[in-house]
Amino acid sequence: KNEVEQSPQNLTAQEGEFITINCSYSVGISALHWLQQHPGGGIVSLFMLSSGKKKHGRLIATINIQEKHSSLHITASHPRDSAVYICAVRLNPDKLIFGTGTRLQVFP
Amino acid sequence: DADVTQTPRNRITKTGKRIMLECSQTKGHDRMYWYRQDPGLGLRLIYYSFDVKDINKGEISDGYSVSRQAQAKFSLSLESAIPNQTALYFCATSDHRDRYTFGSGTRLTVV
Numbered sequence: 001k002n003e004v005e006q007s008p009q010n011l012t013a014q015e016g017e018f019i020t021i022n023c024s025y026s027v028g029i030s031a032l033h034w035l036q037q038h039p040g041g042g043i044v045s046l047f048m049l050s051s052g053k054k055k056h057g058r059l060i061a062t063i064n065i066q067e068k069h070s071s072l073h074i075t076a077s078h079p080r081d082s083a084v085y086i087c088a089v090r091l092n093p094d095k096l097i098f099g100t101g102t103r104l105q106v107f108p
Numbered sequence: 109d110a111d112v113t114q115t116p117r118n119r120i121t122k123t124g125k126r127i128m129l130e131c132s133q134t135k136g137h138d139r140m141y142w143y144r145q146d147p148g149l150g151l152r153l154i155y156y157s158f159d160v161k162d163i164n165k166g167e168i169s170d171g172y173s174v175s176r177q178a179q180a181k182f183s184l185s186l187e188s189a190i191p192n193q194t195a196l197y198f199c200a201t202s203d204h205r206d207r208y209t210f211g212s213g214t215r216l217t218v219v
Binding site: 002004031033040041042043044045048086088090095096097098099100101 | 148149150151152153196198207209210211213215
């Protein structure tokens with residue numbers, strides 16, 4: 001069993017829909033990262049969370065440490081949000097374990 | 109200019125050849141990493157360095173070596189490339205607050 005599981009693996013949506021991507025992990029962590037990988041391959045860091053909730057524009061990330069679960073929400077989705085979204089958890093001392101990603105396609 | 113620059117962006121090489129992938133950064137971060145990404149798998153750590161002269165193996169270091177020539181430069185070498193090293197390679201940096209910056213990736217094909 002992977003230490004980091006993301007769901008769904010693939011997601012399609014119509015423009016304007018509310019999107020939720022889930023990440024569950026099985027180990028104790030010090031932080032969780034959400035990353036975005038565009039079709040060209042480049043990876044951008046979206047959020048780093050250790051508790052609670054963070055918001056940036058139309059993106060919201062939440063984490064429940066007790067349940068070992070995090071969600072990434074996209075409000076009013078747009079075709080430019082189409083990308084692979086990757087969850088990564090940080091173990092002590094200094095190691096990131098990555099999920100396999102959720103591929104999102106938003107159609108106009 | 110990008111904060112983390114990887115060269116080359118794409119490379120095709122033959123089995124048995126030595127190849128070097130280069131990474132340079134303008135973030136001023138001490139911590140640098142090399143990851144590889146394969147289809148259907150999460151990124152996996154090859155090597156990491158927390159300072160010049162500090163080199164640490166990651167989970168898949170066999171067949172690879174690295175050099176941290178300066179705070180801003182971290183190179184990955186494949187001494188004798190083999191086809192199963194065909195992958196997308198990422199260099200990344202992080203600061204003391206665990207904020208990561210990734211390069212654009214190097215797509216390596218070993219034929």
